[in-house]
Amino acid sequence: MKPLAIALMALAAGVLFIAFAALPPFGDPAAPAATHVSPRYIEQGPAETGATNLVTGVLADYRGYDTLGEVVVIFTAGLACLLIVGGGRRLRLDSGVE
Amino acid sequence: MKFWFGSLVLDAAARLIAPAVLLYAVYVVAHGHTGPGGGFQGGVLFAAGLILVKLVRGSGPGRWEIRPALALVLACSGVIVYGGIGLVALAFGGNYLDYSAPGLLGDPVTERIVGTVGIEVAVALTVAGVILLVFDALAAWDLDEEPL
Numbered sequence: 310m311k312p313l314a315i316a317l318m319a320l321a322a323g324v325l326f327i328a329f330a331a332l333p334p335f336g337d338p339a340a341p342a343a344t345h346v347s348p349r350y351i352e353q354g355p356a357e358t359g360a361t362n363l364v365t366g367v368l369a370d371y372r373g374y375d376t377l378g379e380v381v382v383i384f385t386a387g388l389a390c391l392l393i394v395g396g397g398r399r400l401r402l403d404s405g406v407e
Numbered sequence: 408m409k410f411w412f413g414s415l416v417l418d419a420a421a422r423l424i425a426p427a428v429l430l431y432a433v434y435v436v437a438h439g440h441t442g443p444g445g446g447f448q449g450g451v452l453f454a455a456g457l458i459l460v461k462l463v464r465g466s467g468p469g470r471w472e473i474r475p476a477l478a479l480v481l482a483c484s485g486v487i488v489y490g491g492i493g494l495v496a497l498a499f500g501g502n503y504l505d506y507s508a509p510g511l512l513g514d515p516v517t518e519r520i521v522g523t524v525g526i527e528v529a530v531a532l533t534v535a536g537v538i539l540l541v542f543d544a545l546a547a548w549d550l551d552e553e554p555l
Contacts, residue, residue: 359516360440387537
């Protein structure tokens with residue numbers, strides 16, 4: 310089982326490295342994302358979303374669905390934290406007072 | 408909390424700082440769409456202000472604190488409010504989280520601002536609740552007790 314797993318991981322890594330080589334260079338102004346989406350956000354963002362803070366306009370409006378996922382991730386991570394830190398004991402949620 | 412760090416100096420300093428931190432947290436959330444800030448940062452600030460009070464004065468009746476049960480409710484309600492705002496747009500025939508879909512306020516941009524601020528508040532609720540919960544879970548740890 311172990312050699313098979315290693316072989317599969319090597320294969321997956323190889324595919325990812327080949328795909329990585331095909332990505333546009335970092336910060337390339339001719340990259341597809343920089344020629345379609347970004348100019349639209351920068352030019353139309355404040356007028357369309359009403360948010361003069363461009364970051365919030367993108368984060369909360371254009372990509373609100375993504376931010377919803379972020380919030381759920383934080384929520385889930387917090388609950389997982391509680392489970393781990395609680396060490397399997399029942400958490401006393403009624404009060405923190407001894 | 409089983410212990411806290413209260414002393415005259417800490418108490419005076421916390422009295423000075425804590426209200427300003429909490430007020431600033433509200434400012435950061437409310438002004439997230441016009442300046443730096445937003446729900447994540449504001450939620451963390453709010454939780455930090457309450458944790459400061461708890462570190463200095465402990466927890467108990469009359470303290471500024473959000474108990475773990477309420478913090479859990481806040482964390483859950485943030486996610487629910489966020490999802491609910493998306494569903495409101497859906498109910499009015501728009502796309503999910505399309506804030507200007509209801510068309511109740513006339514100006515679509517105004518509606519988008521309202522939606523943005525709404526989800527910022529929801530994010531702040533979740534972040535503040537989660538951080539308070541994690542802090543309480545850590546603070547409830549009995550140092551003398553053998554971990555299971």
